[in-house]
Amino acid sequence: MDFQFNQGFARTLDASDKLASYRERFLFPQHNGKKVLYFTGNSLGLQPKGVKEAFAAECDDWATFGVEGHFLARKPWYSYHERFTAGAAQLVGAQENEVVMMNQLTVNLNLLLVSFYRPAGKRRKILFEAKPFPSDQYAFASQAQLHGLNPDDVLVELLPREGELTLRAEDIVNTIRELGDELALVCFGGVNYFTGQLFDMKAITSVAHEVGAMCGFDLAHTAGNVPLSLHDWNVDFACWCTYKYLNSGPGSVGGVFVHERHANNRDLFRLAGWWGHNKETRFKMGPEFDPIPTAESWSMSNAPVFNMVAHEISLGIFSEVGMQALREKSLRLTAYLDFVLKEVMRSTGQKLTRITPEDPNQRGCQLSVIVEGHDRKLVHTLYEQGVVVDWREPNVIRLAPVPLYNSFEDVYQLGKVLEQIFTH
Ligand SMILES: Cc1ncc(COP(=O)(O)O)c(C=O)c1O
Secondary structure (H helix, E strand, O other): OOOOOOHHHHHHHHHOOOOHHHHHHEEOOEEOOEEOEEOEOOOOOOEEOOHHHHHHHHHHHHHHHHHHHHHHOOOOHHHHHHHHHHHHHHHHOOOHHHEEEEOOHHHHHHHHHHHHOOOEOOEOEEEEEOOOOHHHHHHHHHHHHHOOOOHHHHEEEEOOOOOOOOOOHHHHHHHHHHHHHHEEEEEEEOEOOOOOEEOOHHHHHHHHHHOOOEEEEEOOOOOOOOOOOOOOOOOOEEEEOOOOOOOOOOOOOEEEEEOHHHHOOOOOOOOOOHHHEOOOOHHHOOOOOOEOOOHHHHOOOOOOHHHOHHHHHHHHHHHHHOHHHHHHHHHHHHHHHHHHHHHHHHHHOOOEEEOOOOOHHHEOOOEEEEEOOOOOHHHHHHHHOOEEOEEEOOOEEEEEOOOOOOOHHHHHHHHHHHHHHHHO
16 A cells, blocks of 8 residues: 555544544543553553443452452452453464463463473473563573573574574574474564564474474563464463553463463473362362363462453453454554654654564564664653653664554654654
C-alpha cells in the first residue's frame, strides 16, 4: 500500500480499521488534560475498562464469604486459575492440558529450566540470542551454577555478524548444528525485547530437536503480539508475562506452556507443591506428590487471585478479537510507523536507524530505532509533548504501536512531534 504522511490519510486508515472501536475499551493516561500518545504497550499495557469493578467484586466476595469464598465466591478462588485455560491455550496455540497461569515470568523460567535444562556428560550448553533480557541470562547462569557448572563454560550468546544489528536465520540454524551434542538447551525470546526481532520458533525448535537439545521460548514480547502455534511447532516449553501486550497490570500473573509429551511424563522432574498435585486427593493431605498429568503440575501454590483479576478481562478481549485479526492490523500499523519515520528522517535530516528487521515476518509490532546525537532527554522532551516511548541506553527508542488500542492517527501524530523536535 502507498502510504501518505498526513492526517487525512491516517484518518482514512482508521476509518477502515475493523478493530478501531477496541481503543474505547482502554483507559489512556492523560497529559495536560489530553490522552497521551502511548507507544509503550511493550512495557506495560493499558488498563482495560472494567478492571476496577472486577477488583471491587473480589473484595466484596472476600468480605462476604471469608474463607468460604474459595468455593462460594462468584468466581470461586479454588479453581480461579482454571478460568484462563481455554483463553491462554488459544492465545499461544496450545492444547488446554499444556498451559497454566502461575507466578511471574522469571520465576516460571527458572522453574521450567529446572525441568528442561538437565546437563549431562558433554551436553551442557545453553544457546540464546544476543542481548536477551538480562533476567533470562541471570536465570541461565544460576541454573548452570545449580548444576555445579561455570556459566562461562556453558552459556553461548549468539551475536549478529560484524556490522549487522540482528541475527540471520541461517546463522541460528548453523550454530545449533555446530554445537550439536554439546547443546542441552536452546532458549530464545520469541521476539527479542531490545531489537524487536521475531524468530522463526518452528525452525529453531526443529533444528534443536535434530541435535537432541531441548527448546524453549520466553514469550514476554511475543504473547499477544504475534500468533503462535506452540503445540504444532513442537516447542518443549515457554513462559510469558501478562503485563505487556496482555494488558493485565503491573506484576500480573505469568503464563506457562509445557508440551503435552512432557506434561504427562511423570518421570520428568519438576519442583513440587500442593497445587500441582492430583485434585482428587489434594485434600487428603498425603505425603507423596502425585502430579496432575498436565502443565498444571508445575504450579505449586494456590492461585494469586488479585494478581489475575485484570487478566480475565484482558484475555476475554483477545479471545473476542483473535490473534489473526490483530496481526493483520499490526502489520499495517507498524508498516505505517516505519514509513512515517522515514518521512521524518527525510524532512528533518535526523538520522534514524531501524534496528528491527525490515521483513514483517521477522518482527512484531515494535520498532527499535537508534536516534543519533540524542540522549535520554529525548524521552522527556517527547513526554512534555504528550508522547510516551521507551528509551534504552545508549541511544535507542523502542516504539510499539499496539493494534488493540493504537490508531494510525497516533502514529501520524508521533511523526509530527518528532519532526518538530528534530527541526528545533
Ligand atoms: C524478555 C523478558 N524476560 C524477563 C522479564 C522479567 O520479567 P519479570 O519481572 O516478570 O520476571 C522481562 C521484563 O520486561 C522481559 O521483557
